[in-house]
Amino acid sequence: MGVINVPIIYFSVQWWNTLHQGATIRILGKPSIAPPMLAAMLIMLAACWLYSIAIVLIRLRCIILEREQNATWIAEGAA
Numbered sequence: 001m002g003v004i005n006v007p008i009i010y011f012s013v014q015w016w017n018t019l020h021q022g023a024t025i026r027i028l029g030k031p032s033i034a035p036p037m038l039a040a041m042l043i044m045l046a047a048c049w050l051y052s053i054a055i056v057l058i059r060l061r062c063i064i065l066e067r068e069q070n071a072t073w074i075a076e077g078a079a
Helices: 002-015 035-067 074-077
Strands: none
Touching: none
């Protein structure tokens, strides 16, 4: 049912512009969003990605340290 519903929703937004705002950022065209808002949005997008990557790497480090807690290289690194 969802496979049928997705194109209907997509094209309904294209056909009846009064229901939803049109695209403000286009891949090939000029964005219709104000330049300061676009810059802020792109900075926050990059910040969210960098934060997510940092959290994943920190969690990976914790998992490795928990798994290798009895290894000699851990004791050598702590000393």
